[in-house]
Amino acid sequence: MAWFRKKDQPQEPGTEKRVKIPEGLWVKCNHCREIIYKKELERNGKVCPKCDYHFPIDCAERLALLVDDGSFTERDRGLAPLDPLAFRDTKKYQDRLKDTQERTGLRDAMVMGDARVDGMPVVLAVLQFGFMGGSMGSVVGEKLLRAVERAIDVNAPLIVVTSSGGARMQEGILSLMQMAKTSAAIGRLKARGLPYISLLTDPTYGGVTASFAMLGDLILAEPKALIGFAGPRVIEQTIKQKLPEGFQRAEFLLRHGMVDLIVERKRQREIIRRFIAWSASGSAAEPAAAGRTSG
Amino acid sequence: MSNYLEFEQPLAELDQRIHNLKDQSRHDTKAAEEVKRLQKKIYQLQQEIYHRLTPWQRTLIARHQDRPGTADYITGLLRDFTELHGDRLYGDDPAILGGIGWFDQQAVMVIGHHKGKTVKERVQRNFGMPHPEGYRKALRLMQLAEQFHHPILTFIDTPGAYPGVGAEERGQSEAIARNLLVMSSLRTPIITVVIGEGGSGGALALGVGDRVLMLEHAVYSVISPEGCAAILWNDSAKAKEAADAMKMTAPDLLRLGVIDEVVSEPLGGAHRDAPKMIDAVKQAVAHQLEKLEGSPVDDIVDQRYRKFRRMGVFLEESGSDSSSAHPQNIQE
Numbered sequence A: 001m002a003w004f005r006k007k008d009q010p011q012e013p014g015t016e017k018r019v020k021i022p023e024g025l026w027v028k029c030n031h032c033r034e035i036i037y038k039k040e041l042e043r044n045g046k047v048c049p050k051c052d053y054h055f056p057i058d059c060a061e062r063l064a065l066l067v068d069d070g071s072f073t074e075r076d077r078g079l080a081p082l083d084p085l086a087f088r089d090t091k092k093y094q095d096r097l098k099d100t101q102e103r104t105g106l107r108d109a110m111v112m113g114d115a116r117v118d119g120m121p122v123v124l125a126v127l128q129f130g131f132m133g134g135s136m137g138s139v140v141g142e143k144l145l146r147a148v149e150r151a152i153d154v155n156a157p158l159i160v161v162t163s164s165g166g167a168r169m170q171e172g173i174l175s176l177m178q179m180a181k182t183s184a185a186i187g188r189l190k191a192r193g194l195p196y197i198s199l200l201t202d203p204t205y206g207g208v209t210a211s212f213a214m215l216g217d218l219i220l221a222e223p224k225a226l227i228g229f230a231g232p233r234v235i236e237q238t239i240k241q242k243l244p245e246g247f248q249r250a251e252f253l254l255r256h257g258m259v260d261l262i263v264e265r266k267r268q269r270e271i272i273r274r275f276i277a278w279s280a281s282g283s284a285a286e287p288a289a290a291g292r293t294s295g
Numbered sequence B: 001m002s003n004y005l006e007f008e009q010p011l012a013e014l015d016q017r018i019h020n021l022k023d024q025s026r027h028d029t030k031a032a033e034e035v036k037r038l039q040k041k042i043y044q045l046q047q048e049i050y051h052r053l054t055p056w057q058r059t060l061i062a063r064h065q066d067r068p069g070t071a072d073y074i075t076g077l078l079r080d081f082t083e084l085h086g087d088r089l090y091g092d093d094p095a096i097l098g099g100i101g102w103f104d105q106q107a108v109m110v111i112g113h114h115k116g117k118t119v120k121e122r123v124q125r126n127f128g129m130p131h132p133e134g135y136r137k138a139l140r141l142m143q144l145a146e147q148f149h150h151p152i153l154t155f156i157d158t159p160g161a162y163p164g165v166g167a168e169e170r171g172q173s174e175a176i177a178r179n180l181l182v183m184s185s186l187r188t189p190i191i192t193v194v195i196g197e198g199g200s201g202g203a204l205a206l207g208v209g210d211r212v213l214m215l216e217h218a219v220y221s222v223i224s225p226e227g228c229a230a231i232l233w234n235d236s237a238k239a240k241e242a243a244d245a246m247k248m249t250a251p252d253l254l255r256l257g258v259i260d261e262v263v264s265e266p267l268g269g270a271h272r273d274a275p276k277m278i279d280a281v282k283q284a285v286a287h288q289l290e291k292l293e294g295s296p297v298d299d300i301v302d303q304r305y306r307k308f309r310r311m312g313v314f315l316e317e318s319g320s321d322s323s324s325a326h327p328q329n330i331q332e
């Protein structure tokens, strides 16, 4: 778990070198390495026209894709990280936070609030990979918990969009405990019979995958997204073998039964709408016992 | 005494000198006096070394090959232990040991990571690094305990989840997440003891307890010091620095509110006097079970949820548009 790279190289989740979208006219695809005309990429919703790879998008673009125009109201914006361990590696955690906050305009890696999908109220939380690799520390854990509590308060479905390197090492054991905290919260949501939709985007790893991300009633993934627990480099070093082609891609997870559906960007809102409508159309039955779907 | 760690070398030397004088000291009073003097010196040196252990030294003690493991605690704590195997889905993971038994008069379920002792057994048990079927076996056994309202005892001792292809194929993320979710609302008491290494999600998957105890020299962290060093320092040789930075020792975790109690170890670590260690764990577990006994199960589940809900340290700045009034959560 917790294998995100330093913030200087936040876009390197896989074995392949990643390419940031430069200011120029042309872009190289992270997945198929083809050179694409930037305008064409934008027109295509930041999806590679050659291989269907879904490029990272920012929060505003994500909102535009998933929820009704202007329906999003951010909540708990004031939650900010502290440095409980006085952590320092090659740089102080406090300095890392300050730099990242200045660069991104965010206090931490999750944006959360109320929104609507096709007029239906939802609570939406989006992890921001640009903020320390979308890593989960105390603030992300608390926000996810509050997203759940908000969904229970307003009796609305919860939608979480993930992209994360895993737990935030700079908060040590407290980051690990966020896995228990967020999973316990999702348990409460399920006990209330409220739907939880998890949308996994590239990349989603470590403590985020091994907690709320994999607990969705509906788990969707973007095409070609890298999703796993241990990072590919760690696995390669452990087993001392080359990893199979397509390992930990969304298609690999689908084949192994770990996600419900791979959905390209333009269909995501419609699939989410269908699931919410479907889940709401039943009679108010007994809420299921939390999470007892396996075993 | 044997199997000294590097920082224990001065002790090893004194020990060797005593050993050399042993035969002679039986009939030579001078040699006998020298042995006495050396023994006193060993005691002083032990006090010096073990009361000033660095986090990295504790990590080495926590990983010591002679350190008592889950199987030793099961033998020492339980009567009529019967091992139960398999997840009913895919296989039986030898890295996790579980089964039924009696703790005094109380029927319990016990589950723990199993590292093994001999080289052969360690390999067979994958050094205590579980695969998904291990977590799923643990979950099955926990739900079995819940069915009959028996308390659950878990022992944590793992370097972490196994980073392999099969583990990913079979969904180790989902398996760990599912354990966290189900444990958090399980309707029976759970007591967890971190006995050695608590490595990341593979440890936490057995760790959502009503009471979490930790042995004095055990360590518990989000990632191994080597892993942390490799990522943040780009150099796994910086493991000592990473162990310092991560605050992974029992006193640290007590201060951070992550564990409830530290169980003292015999001087020099659990492996220097395993029977004494096992007895101390038995007393601590008995005490905690006694405290939970008689609590309504609804209260137990509710308090467990609150306990994990509180975890984390953050600030809530003004200008927040939140309408919910949660207190700041900064622990001293």
Ligand SMILES: [Zn+2]
Pocket: A029, A030, A031, A032, A033, A034, A048, A049, A050, A051, A052, A053
């Ligand atoms: Zn492409």
